[in-house]
Amino acid sequence: MPAEEPGLPEESWRWTEPTWRGHVDAVRAGRRLVPDRWPGGARAAVALSFDSDHETIPLRDGETSPGRLAQGEYGARVGAPRILRLLAHHGVPATFFMPAVSALLHPEEARAYTEDGHELAVHGWIHERNMLLGREDERELTARALDTLDALTGRRPVGIRTPSWDFSGSTLATMLDLGFTYDSSLMADDEPYEIVAEGRPTGLVEIPVDWIRDDAPYFTMDRYGAVRPHSRPRDVGEIWRDEFDAAYRDGGVFQLTLHPHVIGHRSRLVVLRELLDHITAHHDVWFATHAQLADTARTVLDGTAGTRPAPSERTP
Template identity: 85%
Template structure:
């Protein structure tokens, strides 16, 4: 379907005026363009598990500075650390723990490190789309966004022989054309939005799309706690073990409610020695609980979609 058919175009082209001057049709149209639909948490997880744990890693590596046209060796080396040191450490920890994970990898990062991309799928992990060069998709036109997402999809497929079914937008956001692009390209799930703690179906102007959302949140992301900008105001402000406590609390709450604990990490961030310690400790904490189902994001999306309850409103049925 076209962008217009999916209802993801701007509800009012006259929004250059201050928002307090918008008529209700304008502000309501923006809010309803992409919305959380029916919850998709099943009554029971596979094997009778009590909680689902979905770990994800974004191997952005050199694409962050490259996206911004920054090509100095110092900045590129920070990303190279993720490929050279962080990713092997992460893979080793996952292998020793017997835990599958999902790796959302920009296509340029995969082209720079093809053996790494293949290692993810070889070791039984999921490789998913994370843009072309970690572009800010909300700044792109519809045609450019679709071309880059499609090119990234084909690149990961060609490198690994496994076609991705999921995507995480590089900006953790949707443009006016993102939803239509994802539906046109046949993605089964997205993991970029934050409307819930648990998976849900995405609505386009109130209409079910069939696209599963596996929500993220900055609370469950390592970058806000640990990133560093040499010339800007961004400075690490958290002790690694303080962050471990936050994530453990997030898991414990998901365990009590029978929900999903989803975590987003970056090899160039979490892969440093003092930080990998807390990831190891977190996995030990999770592993001490009975009834934990470790799932890739694709596994989770398939499970919640298959077990989705019938909505009370029949018009919500895709």
């Protein structure tokens, strides 16, 4: 057996049971929060979200070339206005998760979201990798982002999506300390659930995401790396349509994450338009912001709403 090298982490197979259980139980999915019926008697809920990252992706990594920044600027200059027009055409609300630096670069855009009836929520300061931050730095940047969006729009956000779509060892404590009512970064279910920390319910609602319901994995382009778009937009649209149809059958939630600088291109936005045409053809669907969805999910926690069984528990 080779000798262990100093400084390397201990192999997981050496962990004691309390160690691996401790890692697993640190942040866990608790009670599923799906009411008997959605508001208005709707059969299913739809929660659209857009991560308005814009220039913060290259800025986070110290990339300041005009070419890289222009890719992000496209999202603010072209993508976001197209998306707002499309949402207005269908009369549906959405949630925009916006890094504070994006909002400072494009304050009129941030205000347009809330003025048009959409939700503006926290997405970090400069799309930092929160998994690499110390406790104090993560809290300071999150608080600064929260205050910035509040100051720009006059509306204090209640929700957060971490830039890393993950939690550091201090992320959950930061969220609870700063008064967020929901998070949308984790992937333990198709439906909203309560986050449990070390076996204890936290009261924080999770609106789960997933990479298959995100445009970036399908369409992202890295000029100097191996990442290349590999999917036809309509093939991706078919995946999302199937996801909605299954959520509708289950009486659950269809949640989607998009980026103005990704989905905002002409040949891709047509897929979102066709998806919205398909969804709005169902007259018993509730379109909600993530905050509205979290409020409804919380009625299950408060005991003011009945709950339906999970799909696996129902009679076929």
